[in-house]
Amino acid sequence: MKKYVSPSIHLTGHIGPLDNAQIAQLSDAQLEAYLREHGYWEQKRLYRANGNYVLREIAGEHVLIPSGDLPGNVMITLNPSCAFLWKLLQEPKTVGDLIFAARQRFDDPSGELEKHIREFVEYRVKTGHIWEVK
């Protein structure tokens, strides 16, 4: 018997140079090799916010307050983009999920949204503010 987990769907970005019709023509072995070559397994990674921070909204500002075993003498203020991502990350999300949701909510005239989110997740995993879900 397998352990039951809640059904969930997550997004990845488009993988590699082939379009969907071309990908559909690949055999299972070819598809696995193709996905492996183009970073599919990295894009499938799930992340969530470190549960030891409490997000509060105070006078229009989003503030993370440490709880649990974290040092109590630090507060973290989040700008609106970061607060949006933090709220999404209360549940496990892929980077693709975050990018998709952010594009629904924000205008991105500079075209840097995707780059910013990738950098944000990569950096905040290193600092421990975001956990990779195993």
Place this chain on the structure above:
Amino acid sequence: MERIMWVKPEMREVTFAANAYVAACDNLLSWFWEFICNAGGGNKADIYEGTYSDDWDSSNDGTNLTPGNSYFHACGAEKHYVTYEEGKENEIFSTGWYDENEGSGREYKFDVTIWKGEDGNNVHATTSLVSELRVVQGNHSN
């Protein structure tokens, strides 16, 4: 839902004295700022926003906020500002320098903090912006 402009996600950490404990559900840390327009003690002067360069080219000396026949003089106006975010005060206070017009030497010029009034169209300056970190008691009881 109204779409908003994307900005790079940022988390700013604010560290405070270890004995000023902030709990997740009660107390909060705040910066209190007190500004009193007192620069120059009432003498007429020009106020420049920016940095005094001390060189011959006055175009490097920032922006004159009191050009032409308008002058600044200290009026005692007060501004009290509270923020939970360190650095947020820079949105209402700026830095600059005071020029008393009584001579060209550096002795008639000094650094000030500027507040442009509630509507942003006035010029107030102080030499003694006061800030204080306080723990604000929340209304939860544990």
